[in-house]
Amino acid sequence: MTHNFDRSVWFVTPGYEKHNLQLTTLNFFLFRCIFDLMGRFHYIDAINFAGKLTFRRVVNAIKLWSSYRLSRLLNRPIQWGYPISVSFEPTTSCNLRCPECPSGMRSFTRATGMLEKNFFQQTIDAMHKELLYLIFYFQGEPYLHPDFLDMVQYAASKKIYTATSTNAHYLTDEKAKATVESGLDRLIISIDGTAQDVYSQYRVGGNLEKVIEGTKRVVAWKKQLRSSKPFLVFQFLVVKPNEHQIDDVKKLAKDIGVDDVWLKTAQVYDYEQDPNGLIPENNRYSRYKKDHNGRYQPKHKLSNHCWKLWHSNVITWDGKVTPCCFDKDAQHTLGDLKTATMKEVWKSKDYRNFRHLMSKGRKNIDICANCSEGLKVWED
Numbered sequence: 001m002t003h004n005f006d007r008s009v010w011f012v013t014p015g016y017e018k019h020n021l022q023l024t025t026l027n028f029f030l031f032r033c034i035f036d037l038m039g040r041f042h043y044i045d046a047i048n049f050a051g052k053l054t055f056r057r058v059v060n061a062i063k064l065w066s067s068y069r070l071s072r073l074l075n076r077p078i079q080w081g082y083p084i085s086v087s088f089e090p091t092t093s094c095n096l097r098c099p100e101c102p103s104g105m106r107s108f109t110r111a112t113g114m115l116e117k118n119f120f121q122q123t124i125d126a127m128h129k130e131l132l133y134l135i136f137y138f139q140g141e142p143y144l145h146p147d148f149l150d151m152v153q154y155a156a157s158k159k160i161y162t163a164t165s166t167n168a169h170y171l172t173d174e175k176a177k178a179t180v181e182s183g184l185d186r187l188i189i190s191i192d193g194t195a196q197d198v199y200s201q202y203r204v205g206g207n208l209e210k211v212i213e214g215t216k217r218v219v220a221w222k223k224q225l226r227s228s229k230p231f232l233v234f235q236f237l238v239v240k241p242n243e244h245q246i247d248d249v250k251k252l253a254k255d256i257g258v259d260d261v262w263l264k265t266a267q268v269y270d271y272e273q274d275p276n277g278l279i280p281e282n283n284r285y286s287r288y289k290k291d292h293n294g295r296y297q298p299k300h301k302l303s304n305h306c307w308k309l310w311h312s313n314v315i316t317w318d319g320k321v322t323p324c325c326f327d328k329d330a331q332h333t334l335g336d337l338k339t340a341t342m343k344e345v346w347k348s349k350d351y352r353n354f355r356h357l358m359s360k361g362r363k364n365i366d367i368c369a370n371c372s373e374g375l376k377v378w379e380d
C-alpha cells in the first residue's frame, strides 16, 4: 500500500491488483500510524500486524502521536509515551561491498561487532509492553549473526511484529526452514537487478543466483509448513544501472511467489557529484532533480519536523541509542543501554536537546539535512 498524506490510500490484494480507498478522519489517523510504521502495506501483512496490537501499545501510540502533533503546533518539543518501533542491529558485518553503505565500504569509525543475545533479551524484556515493531537490522547482514533467528523467535514470543532485511546469500535450506519457524513476520530481500551483471553493479560481490534460490527455498518452506509468514518482499533500489529492469523484477517476484515488490528511491550522499552514477534518468525514481545549472538538488523541500524522532530509534549492536537509521556511524549517540534504560534515555536531556535542535531547523544537524523523513521514498 502507498500513502500520499491525503485521505486516499491504495492497497494491494493477491495478484498485485490495486484498490483505492477513501478514508474518514478517524480511520485516516489509525491508518497513518500504521503506514508510518510499516512503510508499505498489504492486506495479509496488515491483518497480521493488527494482531500485535494491545491496549497498552495502542494507548502508547496515541500518546506519541498526540505529543508529536502538539509539538508541531506549539513549536517546542513535547514527548509523551515510549518508542513503538526500534531498529536493532544484529551485526555490522557484511559479505558484500555495496557503495553508499558504510558496512559494505568498511568505513565505520565506531566499534564493530555482534549483538549479545542476553543483552538483546533483556532489552526486549524491558521494552516489549510498549514496543510494537522490531526492525531487526540496521547496518550489516543479519544472517551473519549465528543466533539471529533465535533472537527473532524471542521477540516473536513477546508478540512484537518482527521484520528484517537481507541480501539473501545465506538462505540455505536449513536457514529457510528456520526462518519460517522463527515466527518472523516480514522478510525483505534486497534484489537490485534481474541479471547478474546489473545486480552486481550495486550489490558488489553479490551472486544473484544465490538470492533467487534462497528466496525459492523460503517460499517452498512457507508452503510446506502452511505458514503465511514471513511476508516476503523484493526490495528493488532503483538506480541508474537497473532502472530498465523494473518490469522484470515484478515478473520474477510473481513467478517465484514473492508477496510484493517495493521500488525504493536511493539516497545519494554526494548527490551534486553523484560519483557512482546512481541517480536514475527517470525522474520518478529519483530523489533529486537538476537545477538550471544542471546540478542535482533534492526534489522536495524538507520540513522542520520529524515523526521518526518522536516514535522510534535505533539500537546499535553494542547498545548505543541513536535517533534514527540515518545515523549509520552513530555520531549522534543519545544514550547507552548498557548503563541506562530506554525509558531514561528517551526522556534524557540529550534526547530533548536533539529534538529541540532538529525542530529549529533540519539544516542544524548534518544527518537531518539530507534525509528522507516526510518524503515519499517508495514508488509503484
Ligand code: SF4
Residues within 6 Å of the ligand: 305, 306, 308, 309, 323, 324, 325, 326, 327, 358, 362, 365, 367, 368, 369, 371, 372, 373
Ligand atoms: S535524520 Fe531525518 S529521520 Fe533522523 S532525526 Fe533527523 S530528520 Fe529525523
